Amino acid sequence: MRPIIDHPPWITESDALKVQYQLAAKVITEDDFSKIHYVAGVDVAYEKHSNQLIAAVVVLNATSTLQIVETATATGRAQFPYIPGLFSFRELPPLVKALEQLSTEPDLIICDGQGIAHPRRFGLACHLGILYNIPTIGCGKTRLIGEAGTIAPTRGSFTELIDNEEVIGCVLRTQSDVKPIYVSIGHRVCLATACEWVLKLSPKYRLPETTRQADQLVNQLMKKANNG
């Protein structure tokens, strides 16, 4: 699969900010999809000594038992620093390379990072969603911005994540007595649907199976890189 929009190059921090302000207006925060058969998870890791980013994509069959249908990986030199709020500019290039190799087009992508729970309402999940015009969900292990109250300890409990009196996401308990995760809209999915999918994809562990599988794949490559 290939991006549907031509992207201006992001060289400087101010270029990146302009891209975010421009594209944030295009994000659709309601359900806008027909049927979801294939759900993809994406993850990127960083190999410090070679300055390489390793991207992995895993496509699962969402209509049955979440079996892996296809995987793809790619590497690339990190060309943008890690700056909180500009995360996607660092991780997107290798991710695009990996998605390019995919023959199964996913109907939904779960991202390892925030969606609109972001200072400019344009986290990695939104960026990926807009780039491919595909439904995406942001799924972060920790908070970027926003405030939330306490959550009941049982699986499925959640509370709204608020920033500037605006609901930007949910803090969702995917497993009882386990730290919650941060779910937010990426593109073409409403918040309630996003939480439903994340819960459905997390029957056994804290993180969705999509994220877990992508993480596992990325770690395999990382280990290989360190050995060879």
Next chain:
DNA sequence: GCGACAG
């Protein structure tokens, strides 16, 4: 000025 800060 100081702390906070997806991965």
Next chain:
DNA sequence: ATCTTGTCGC
């Protein structure tokens, strides 16, 4: 994210 150290469970 990575790195380091230690602890627990298989």
